[in-house]
Amino acid sequence: MRYGSVTAVDGLSLTVEPGTVTAILGPNGAGKTTTIETCEGFRTPQSGTVRVLGLDPISDGRKLKPRVGVMLQSGGAWSGARAYEMLRHIASLHANPLDVDALIERLGMQGYGTTPFRRLSGGQQQRLSLAMAIVGRPELVFLDEPTAGLDPQARHATWDLVSELRDSGVTTVLTTHFMDEAETLSDQVHIVDAGQVIASGTPQALASSGAKNTVRFTARPGLDVVKLMHALPHDTKVDEVSPGAYVIAGDVDPALLATLSAWCAGEGVLTESVLVERQTLEDRFLELTGKALR
């Protein structure tokens, strides 16, 4: 998918299983929104194939509209329309909509139902856009950064809602910059960079792939870290990062901890604290996409 000379999405390939939550992660400008908007039928790719619920998002757009919910990254409502009016209007276009009042209460929108969209705060607009995306009971919902700008309460309410959508069999595809959101909500994560998928998997599998975990322990300063390194498995690094504070980086498993304990016992060293640190999805994301700003 190109915009003039800019190739925004470049041979990106992914499949989403029905009834699951899929998170598309990536640095700014990676091509996430372009990918989602192509699936929504708002953009025509110059090459490649897109199928949504087995249909073509553009030529089958009329058939897909009642089955797919869309929350755009911004906007999506008429600027002068009042929040309730807008939501009731969208609900009236669907055969079997959700209860609008219950949804308003659920998303804490009672206080601004008669406020025109353009006068809502960013977070209030986000909530209305989310409500508009799901009020028609879609089979598939696309949420582009659904919790950007939301306060923690609204974020958690959104997470609960997405989990309930999954429980009721709805398929969700979302983008987010919040790694904890992806870890909490999604069954499958795809990391996109420069218009391509560079890593895929469950959040847990992705977090534990790549760089190794670490063990931090404290003991008396000046331990012979080279000697300790020789006692531990190959590819394990040991550093005294500050006097008496040691970090072991490597393939951390029970055998490594047992070896560390035995080595310390043999040296007459009492470890004061031993902490195994798991690599997070964010660590892996930064490892894959680099730390440079985009």
Ligand SMILES: Nc1ncnc2c1ncn2[C@@H]1O[C@H](COP(=O)(O)OP(=O)(O)OP(=O)(O)O)[C@@H](O)[C@H]1O
């Ligand atoms: N309407 C447009 N016209 C021209 N170039 C565009 C347009 N929309 C996006 N791009 C370019 O396409 C690339 C991908 O943008 P896209 O919005 O898909 O990224 P993104 O991953 O969603 O980023 P973000 O995390 O910032 O929302 C970027 O280089 C961007 O500058």
